[in-house]
Amino acid sequence: MFRLDELVAHLGGELVGDPAVAVRRVATLDQAGEGDLAFLANRKYAARLADCRASAVIVAPEARELTALPRIVTADPYVYFARVAQLFNPPAAVPAGVHATAAVEADLPASASVGAGASVEAGARIGEDVVIGPGCHIGRGVTIGAGSRLHANVTVYHGCVIGARCILHAGAVIGADGFGFARDRDGSWIKIPQVGRVVIGDDVEVGANTTIDRGALDDTVIGNGVKLDNQIQIAHNVRIGEKTAVAGCVGIAGSTVIGARCMIGGQAGIIGHLSIADDVVVSAGTLVTKSIHRAGVYTANLPVQPHPEWVKNFAHLRHLDSLVDRIRALEQGLDKADPTESD
Template identity: 85%
Template sequence: MFRLDELVHRLGGELIGDGALQVARVATLDQAGEGDLAFLANRKYLARLAQCRASAVIVAPDARGLTALPRIVTADPYVYFARVAQLFNPPVLPAAGVHPAACVEAAVPASASVAAGATIAAGASIGENVVIGPGCHIGRNVVIGDDTGLEAGVCIYHDCVLGARCLVHAGVVIGADGFGFARERDGSWVKIPQSGRVVIGDDVEIGANTTIDRGALDDTVIGDGVKLDNQIQIAHNVRIGAHTAVAGCVGIAGSTVIGARCMIGGQAGIIGHLHIVDDVVISAGTLVTKSIHRAGVYTANLPVQPHADWVRNFAHLRHLDALTDRLRALEQRLDKASSAD
């Protein structure tokens, strides 16, 4: 449990009310009860604040007078909530040491933890306080930075680099071959060796079952602070700038360069060899087929609608070229009639 004044001392903000009040967890406005610290991050939920049964709340400055509950006033309640949640839920780290059922062919510092069934190939460099979960495979000459954690079943192929303080969830594959083939005239395929690496910066989180392919010649690069959701495919030679966030089921084709601080919605698709500048937001389900040269929000999908309406609207789209030709012909006739007058 934490006192409110202790939270403010650690995290900042303005305290209004009893600083000695203790809270045990953070909760939503709807679910919070006695001993909970709730938060109001969006004014559209303002009506719920009046019925909130939390012991205290986190609010923005413009909501400081809208409740009598003890409160912490901060510029960004959602970020503040995230930091409080980290205090209430510290990571549980396994004991340091190498499990007898692990197969280790490289030096491992005494502070690291290697679980049963993990394999570490020769030449790998493992940092201090690294956690390698059950069944992980660390290929030859892989580099893993300090304080990085790998959940169960992570596979990192040879020569790849993973920075410090990263978190890699179960089933992630880093450094598999990119999809590179040359086609013979008879239709058969010739494999192009993928000789690049995957280089991942510091403070990166990679969601479960995401795959990041190694470069064909140059490296695939993931910048510092990037956050990747579950089941994302990142192809060879892709570069993603610092602090970009990518939601689940996104596919990014080869040699695309994505800038810093971008946000890519779930199930978006980005074709290869494009360039996307910094501070771009791509809406969920959008297919990006050309480079984006200006920051902003981009959307290329249709909103959901009843099936009958979709069929009717699509039927109109099928005849759009014919309608355009008829409109152009009508305009020409009107122009001739106007000239005759």
């Protein structure tokens, strides 16, 4: 539990009201009650302040007079809420040491923790305070930076690098072979050895069951501060710039380069060998088929509609080529017409 003046001392902001008010958790405007700290991140929900039962609220400067509740005024209430939530919900402490059922062939610092059934192969370099959860496998020569945490059943293939303070959620696979094959004349596929690595920077979070393939020749690189949601596929030799966020079920094909501070919406697809500039937003469900060279928001999908309307509209799309041909013929006829001719 924190007093409001303690929160402001930790995180800044302007305190309006009783500094001794104590709060124990953060909550939404609708669900907050006694002892809760609510937040108003979007002005369109301002009317809900009137009925809010929280002990205090976080608001932007333009909303400071919309409530009589004790309040913390800050430029970005949503970011402030996130930082308060971190204070209230620190990661659970994990005792250092190696579980009796773990198999460890590498030297570990005394502060590291290795869970039940995990394995760490020879040559791995594990930093201070690293947590390797139950069932994880760390391949030979892997490097994991200080303070990183791997939840249960994460697999890191040989030679890959994970930076400091990273979080890898359950089932993530780092460094599996990329999809590299050459097709022979008889139709059979010849495997191309994937000899690159995956190199992950500091402060990266990788969601559950997300897969990041190792490079074919060069490395697959994930920049500092990147946030990856669950069930994402990142193919070989992809490079993702720092502080980019990628939502769930995105597929990124090989050798694509994505800039810094981008946001990729859920279920988007990006084909291979493209370049995407810094500060690009790709909307959910968009298929990116060509490089994007300028910052901005890009969307390529159809809104949902009743099935009969979709069938009718698609029928028109099927005849689009013939419609274009007819328009061209009409234009050519107009071009040939005598401009002096009159009715």
